[in-house]
Amino acid sequence: MKRIIIIGYMGAGKTTVGKALAKELGLQFYDLDWYIESRRHKTVPQIFAETGEEGFRKIEHDMLHEVAEFEDVVISCGGGTPCFFDNIDYMNGQGQVVYLKAEPEVLCKHLKMGKTERPLLKGKSSDELLTFINEQLSRRTPFYEKARYQLDVSLMDNYEKIKISVSKLRELVGI
């Protein structure tokens, strides 16, 4: 039974790489944010607007316990998932957890390119975004570093190289 769980900061490429990895391995792919949206019939920004971050974190915790029971899956979490409750310890007990790591500048670049709406970053200028990432990343790193595996994707920073990220990830996890 395979269960690979991908964590890391917003913009690291968890959703993108997780999906590509699942496809290559013929495993089912779950993105925790998408799962929450389909179970709650609401978007992540709507949930934040209606229940605040605190409400979102409770839902995220409960939904994590649903998806992390599924077998033969790749699960991509949200950037904050490992940093609340005992989520990271739970994930480590459930599967092979990989921290997708990237430099703040790379995260910033990805976040500006993507279309996904992220309530925590809304309305920030370029400078504010980089400052925010630096601060929040240093608070979150101790949680991310509890992952069993780490893969730095800073040097794999273009679409062709997503394939390389996937094969390095496979090598790392031994799958």
Ligand SMILES: Nc1ncnc2c1ncn2[C@@H]1O[C@H](COP(=O)(O)OP(=O)(O)O)[C@@H](O)[C@H]1O
């Ligand atoms: N290795 C990469 N090279 C270039 N762009 C990437 C790479 N990984 C992700 N992206 C882009 O960065 C944005 C954020 O990726 P996403 O997978 O949503 O990150 P996360 O789920 O970690 O927040 C997306 O627009 C995605 O296409």
Ligand SMILES: O=C(O)C1=C[C@@H](OP(=O)(O)O)[C@@H](O)[C@H](O)C1
């Ligand atoms: O880092 C965070 O706290 C969040 C990351 C998002 O997921 P991605 O990391 O996939 O963007 C999403 O769960 C929500 O907007 C909160």
Ligand SMILES: [Mg+2]
């Ligand atoms: Mg994502």
